[in-house]
Amino acid sequence: MLSYRHGFHAGNHADVLKHWLLTLCLQYLIRKDKPLYYLDTHAGAGSYDLRAATAARTGEAALGIGRLQGQDLPAGLAAYRELVVADAAQGLRYYPGSPQLAARLLRPQDRLRLLELHPTELTQLRKRLGSDPRVKILDGDGFTLLKGLLPPPSRRGLVLLDPSYELKDDYRRVQDTLRQGLERFATGVYLLWYPLLNLAPCRRLSQQLEKLPAAQWLQVQLQVQQPPAGHGMYGSGVFIINPPWTLRAQLEQELPVLLSLLAQDDSAQWRLWGSELGSK
Numbered sequence: 001m002l003s004y005r006h007g008f009h010a011g012n013h014a015d016v017l018k019h020w021l022l023t024l025c026l027q028y029l030i031r032k033d034k035p036l037y038y039l040d041t042h043a044g045a046g047s048y049d050l051r052a053a054t055a056a057r058t059g060e061a062a063l064g065i066g067r068l069q070g071q072d073l074p075a076g077l078a079a080y081r082e083l084v085v086a087d088a089a090q091g092l093r094y095y096p097g098s099p100q101l102a103a104r105l106l107r108p109q110d111r112l113r114l115l116e117l118h119p120t121e122l123t124q125l126r127k128r129l130g131s132d133p134r135v136k137i138l139d140g141d142g143f144t145l146l147k148g149l150l151p152p153p154s155r156r157g158l159v160l161l162d163p164s165y166e167l168k169d170d171y172r173r174v175q176d177t178l179r180q181g182l183e184r185f186a187t188g189v190y191l192l193w194y195p196l197l198n199l200a201p202c203r204r205l206s207q208q209l210e211k212l213p214a215a216q217w218l219q220v221q222l223q224v225q226q227p228p229a230g231h232g233m234y235g236s237g238v239f240i241i242n243p244p245w246t247l248r249a250q251l252e253q254e255l256p257v258l259l260s261l262l263a264q265d266d267s268a269q270w271r272l273w274g275s276e277l278g279s280k
């Protein structure tokens, strides 16, 4: 049985990076009327109560989304924060997971396919999004189920792969899944989140991803603190296949702002590089 529960980490610096990038990509894709498919292989519970014992125990949201509150933000970060705090009366009580953020942004003609393995998370997800006519929730292994959903009927889609990396095999499976995804749907937009950890498979992943047969890719990393001697997460990265062409310029403008808000010590830094781009 999986033990990872995203409720302990909702709204932390890693969620901010991932969900900000997700928002930017979805915003770009819905400029065209044609229906868009959003496929979330590791959907989680859909929304998280930041006052619940889980979130309160770690206090991670205060060092993540909490640091964006009350700040003057550039357009992309402001749009992400607006989606998170959709109900001003509730303020930051509930942090939306990736499925709920996507549901808030997408249109009636779009579709969401949400895959999740953990029974408790599935029950919550069904409660929150199960009655939305655009949504189908699939119970099972997201890596395996994705294959059967590609290519999407409209041939326009964004896939988010956001495993917990609880199992070492996840580092291999994300690569295999992306490779199979590209074989079936080469023009899709894919976002893969990964942690920055002092672990060999994790350190290797970023370079291994660059060998995938993707025509265009962009990689973003946000390190928020000095890497610890042990195993703690000191930042995270997102590998984006077929990124919107406007994304790089927007990230170059906004990443310095995000870094200044989320930095926990002087070694904090961001990196941005890609298939046809030089490093930062």
Ligand SMILES: C[S@@+](CC[C@H](N)C(=O)[O-])C[C@H]1O[C@@H](n2cnc3c(N)ncnc32)[C@H](O)[C@@H]1O
Pocket: 002, 004, 005, 006, 018, 040, 041, 042, 043, 044, 045, 046, 096, 097, 098, 099, 115, 116, 117, 118, 121, 140, 141, 142, 143, 162, 163, 164
């Ligand atoms: C990092 S959380 C997802 C968070 C969510 N994407 C978000 O941004 O709000 C990872 C989720 O993957 C689920 N999970 C782990 N292994 C899985 C698998 N093989 N297939 C589907 N879900 C899995 C876990 O139960 C957990 O809810």
